[in-house]
Structures are given as structure tokens and as C-alpha cells.
Amino acid sequence: MANENRKIVDSRGTACPGPITDLSLAYRKSKVGDVIELWATDPGVKSDTKAWAEKTGNKIESVTEDKEKIVIVIRIVRR
Amino acid sequence: MAKKNLLIIGSGDGGTILANSIDKSMYNVTLIDKSDKHVFQPQYLYIAFQGSKDTMVRDEKSLLKKGVTFVKKEVSRIDLNERKVYTTKGKPHSYDKLVVATGVTSDISMIPGMQEINSKYGDYHTNIAQAQKVWSNLNSFKGGTIVIGQSYPICKCPPSPLEGIFLAEELMHRKGLRKKTKFVFFTPYPRAYPAEGINEVIEPLLKERGIEVMPFFNIDRIDPAKKTIYSIEGDSVKYDLPIIVPPPKGMNIEYNPDSVRNDDRLVYVDKFNLKIKGFDDAFAIGDGAAVPTAKSGVDAHLEAKTVARILEGKDAKFNGRTNCPFDTGYGRGTFVIGSYDEKVIKYPVTHMNLFMKHMMAKIYWESLKGEFDSVFDIYFKETEPSRLEKKYGTGKE
Structure with a gap:
């Protein structure tokens, strides 16, 4: 795991169009094997990321939530 | 000092x-x-889809x-x-x-094939000449598939891709070509408009007007010979007339x-x-x-x-407030109103909202000099998302 290309995408407190823009942008610039760690505050990000992962065939490794943020870890397995 | x-x-x-x-x-x-x-x-937008002569x-x-x-x-x-x-x-x-x-x-160099279709079909985000090219292509169009969408997740004026397809559909309806024309709208987002509140307002309009929506469509490349646009998600769409928002x-x-x-x-x-x-x-x-x-x-x-x-040494903070006017065609419109911390409002489509959009364009030159500052102050206060949310909501979670 030491060599994995992990990118934090901080999408907390973003106005319209919101976190899905940042995920979409990170996906465009990613390669197979990359890990995207998406930080957001908008709860809609969970269902959007789930739908995105189903559509693109990529893998959500974890979804964690605390008072400050929602963290979704995504592994890019298909591009 | x-x-x-x-x-x-x-x-x-x-x-x-x-x-x-x-x-x-x-x-x-x-x-x-x-x-x-x-x-x-x-x-x-109005040069491209309504042939406005006022540049x-x-x-x-x-x-x-x-x-x-x-x-x-x-x-x-x-x-x-x-x-x-x-x-x-x-x-x-x-x-x-x-x-x-x-x-x-x-930056049209970002997407393979974009250069060729951008120079042939124009766009409505770069300059007046490009917008006039869109109008000229729409005018000579006799039927087929019109495809409109944004080519990159970042977009100048987020409502504009949808405004384009709404106005194109209205135009073909007025020209008597609606039955001969298929409309496809693609977007990198999970739904037609990324913010749920506004999406719930415009989705019924897209359905009612028979506009097909392809979500999660990030352009990978365009093949002008096959008249096909491919997405990195693995989908494709064939076009007769493509009007693609270029990457900023x-x-x-x-x-x-x-x-x-x-x-x-x-x-x-x-x-x-x-x-x-x-x-x-x-x-x-x-x-x-x-x-x-x-x-x-x-x-x-x-x-x-x-x-x-x-x-000037005063206290000030930008809260991310948006207030993007959104022409939904047939003389009606809405506004995309939200901020960093407030979700976009499910703001209704009305004739009055489109009138407001056109009024803002009319007072634009004077507003640059601050002549309408007091009017804007009242407007932004009256339309604060927290106030509007009580009346209209923000759509589903």
C-alpha cells in the first residue's frame, strides 16, 4: 500500500455544483489503482458516490462520518 | 496617509x-x-439559440x-x-x-476530436463568432439528433448547458421540426442538474419536452468521422448536430x-x-x-x-452565494440559489423569473458602476437561501 497513489479531494463546504464536480474531476485525472479520498459535508454525496461507483464499476472501500465531515474512500479499478 | x-x-x-x-x-x-x-x-446564449443581433x-x-x-x-x-x-x-x-x-x-485541446467539431459547429461559451456559428448551424438544420452537453466537470455558468438544450428544443418546435428532431443531453453529473433542488424543478420539463438525458457522461473523445462522442464511463452517443460546452x-x-x-x-x-x-x-x-x-x-x-x-479595511466574507439565472425555454425560467453552507433551493419556474433574468441583462452596464447596488442589496437579502428554504425546500436528501 506504500506506493498507492492516494489523493485527498476536499469538497467540504462547497456551493453548487458541489462535491460531485470534484469527484468527477478527480476521476477524469485518475488511473487504475489510484485511491480517491473524498471529503464532503453535503450528505447527498453518499448516494451520488454510490450511484457513480455502480455506473463506472469502481469500488467504494469505506464511508465514514463524523461531526466535521463525510469521508468516502474510492479505489479506481476501471477507467 | x-x-x-x-x-x-x-x-x-x-x-x-x-x-x-x-x-x-x-x-x-x-x-x-x-x-x-x-x-x-x-x-x-441568445446569439446562439435565438439569433440575437445585439452582441x-x-x-x-x-x-x-x-x-x-x-x-x-x-x-x-x-x-x-x-x-x-x-x-x-x-x-x-x-x-x-x-x-x-x-x-x-x-481549452479545446484537452479532448481528442473536439477541435474539429468546435471549429465546425461552434459553441456558446467562447466568443461572439462561435455563438453565431451555433445559430447558423441551427438555422440550416433540417432534422436528426441534436446533442448538447458539457465536456468537462467544471463549467462556466452551470445552468448554461441545459439552457442551450431547452432553447434549441423550443426553436425546433417553432420551426416545425420538432418531430424530425431527437434531443440528447449529456452530463458528467448523476442527474441533469447537479444540485438536487433545481434538478427536481427541471427534470419534469425535460421529460415533458422529450429530451433524453445521459448522466455520468464524461467525454473521453469525439470521433468526427463516425459522428460519435464517447465517455470515459463507456457510453457513446451519435450526433447530427453537436453543441458542446468546451472545457474552461x-x-x-x-x-x-x-x-x-x-x-x-x-x-x-x-x-x-x-x-x-x-x-x-x-x-x-x-x-x-x-x-x-x-x-x-x-x-x-x-x-x-x-x-x-x-x-478598505472593513469586515467582509464571501459566503459562496449563487444566484444563476436559468432560462428554461418558452418564456419561463428559474434561479439557482444556494451558498457554501446552504443547499440549492427548489426554486420554481415562472415567467417572472425569466423577466428578472432579462432585466438583469438590461441593467448590467449601469450595475457595473454600482448604480443598482441598493436594489441588489435588497434582492440578495430577500432571496437568502435560508429564507427561501422555508417556502420552497431543497429537494430530497
Whole structure:
């Protein structure tokens, strides 16, 4: 795991169009094997990321939530 | 106290509003731009889809208040460490305070095949000539598939891709070509409009008008020979007439340090005070700044007002407020209203909202000089998302 290309995408407190823009942008610039760690505050990000992962065939490794943020870890397995 | 030198780069609405707003007893204001023409860019939509002959261009100097020095030069390098701005000709400009308001340009080189279709079919985000090309292609269109969408997750004026397809559908209906025309709208987002509140308002309209939506469609490449657009998600769509929103990119200006920009050449700023990351004397506003809100004139306007207040030593904070007018065709419209912390409102589609959109265009030139500031203050207060939410809601979670 030491060599994995992990990118934090901080999408907390973003106005319209919101976190899905940042995920979409990170996906465009990613390669197979990359890990995207998406930080957001908008709860809609969970269902959007789930739908995105189903559509693109990529893998959500974890979804964690605390008072400050929602963290979704995504592994890019298909591009 | 001696006056300080404020240098503003870029004379779009953000730069012009800031230059006009700032207290001239505190600053010598220099506004620098390679062009001395000011274009009202939202008009591209009406040139492209309604054939408007009014291009809405004015001489920048006629829009500036007394006390602003306009310099027509092209900026090539911004040295934030040395506080110097270099131009392609003449001596560099020094400053005490700097505001970068350079906007974005279209970068069609990012997508294979885009160059060919962009030069053939035009677009309505780059310039007047490109928008006129869209109109001419729509006019000679006799039926087939019209495909409209944004080619990149970042988009100048987020409602504009949908405004385009709504107006194109209305046009074909009026020309009696609706039955011969299929409309496809693609988007990199999970739904037609990324913010749920507005999506719930416009989705029924898309259905009612028979416009097909392809979500999660990030353009990978375009094959002009096969007239097909492919997405990185593995989908494809065939077109007869493609009208594709080009990817925006920050201006090609060298920065020291280079680390103040991201790979889309947008300048990193603090989203509340708009200071360029790591600098206390330099700000970036408008489309060219990496602010997590819509790239729109309203935001450039509100950011300019925030920076003016900060430079005058007053308390001010930009809250990410959006207020993007959205023409949904057939004489009606809505607004995309939200902020960093407030979700986009499920704001209804009405004739009055479209009237407001057109009124804002009518008062644009005077508003650059601050002549409608008191009206805008009332408007923004009355339409605060927290107030509207009680009445209209923000759509489902």
C-alpha cells in the first residue's frame, strides 16, 4: 500500500455544483489503482458516490462520518 | 496617509466592479486588460439559440468611474513574491495590492476530436463568432439528433448547458421540426442538474419536452468521422448536430510561485476572503479563481464587492452565494440559489423569473458602476437561501 497513489479531494463546504464536480474531476485525472479520498459535508454525496461507483464499476472501500465531515474512500479499478 | 497602488488584472465584470467600487481616496486604481472591449458573455446564449443581433459589447473605458486608470496591455507574468506584473510590452507594473480577475478561456485541446467539431459547429461559451456559428448551424438544420452537453466537470455558468438544450428544443418546435428532431443531453453529473433542488424543478420539463438525458457522461473523445462522442464511463452517443460546452481553463499567464495554481490553471484562494493562498496582498476573483462555487457573473460581482470591503479595511466574507439565472425555454425560467453552507433551493419556474433574468441583462452596464447596488442589496437579502428554504425546500436528501 506504500506506493498507492492516494489523493485527498476536499469538497467540504462547497456551493453548487458541489462535491460531485470534484469527484468527477478527480476521476477524469485518475488511473487504475489510484485511491480517491473524498471529503464532503453535503450528505447527498453518499448516494451520488454510490450511484457513480455502480455506473463506472469502481469500488467504494469505506464511508465514514463524523461531526466535521463525510469521508468516502474510492479505489479506481476501471477507467 | 499616502494612497496605495491597487492593480487589477482583467476587466470583466469582477475586475470592473471592483475598480469602480473601491474607495479612490485610499487607492490609485489601475485596471489592466489586453482588450478594451467589455463583452456581456451571457448574451452568447441568445446569439446562439435565438439569433440575437445585439452582441452586447461596450468600450471598457465608458464603463469606468473617475479615478480608474485603464491600461490596454497583455499580462504575461505575475510575480507575487516581487509584487510585479509583467506585460508582453513595456515596463512591469508594481503594486501594493493586487487582484487577479482574469477569467477563463476555452481549452479545446484537452479532448481528442473536439477541435474539429468546435471549429465546425461552434459553441456558446467562447466568443461572439462561435455563438453565431451555433445559430447558423441551427438555422440550416433540417432534422436528426441534436446533442448538447458539457465536456468537462467544471463549467462556466452551470445552468448554461441545459439552457442551450431547452432553447434549441423550443426553436425546433417553432420551426416545425420538432418531430424530425431527437434531443440528447449529456452530463458528467448523476442527474441533469447537479444540485438536487433545481434538478427536481427541471427534470419534469425535460421529460415533458422529450429530451433524453445521459448522466455520468464524461467525454473521453469525439470521433468526427463516425459522428460519435464517447465517455470515459463507456457510453457513446451519435450526433447530427453537436453543441458542446468546451472545457474552461485559467489564462496562460506565468506565476511566481507557480504553486498558486491548480492543473486547470485556476488560482487557489481562501474561499471566504479570496486571498491567494500564502499571500496577504493579493486576491483572485471570478471564473479564474478556484473558489468552490459556480463560475458565474453573480459570483464575480459578489466576490469583487467582498474584496473591495476587505481592501478598505472593513469586515467582509464571501459566503459562496449563487444566484444563476436559468432560462428554461418558452418564456419561463428559474434561479439557482444556494451558498457554501446552504443547499440549492427548489426554486420554481415562472415567467417572472425569466423577466428578472432579462432585466438583469438590461441593467448590467449601469450595475457595473454600482448604480443598482441598493436594489441588489435588497434582492440578495430577500432571496437568502435560508429564507427561501422555508417556502420552497431543497429537494430530497
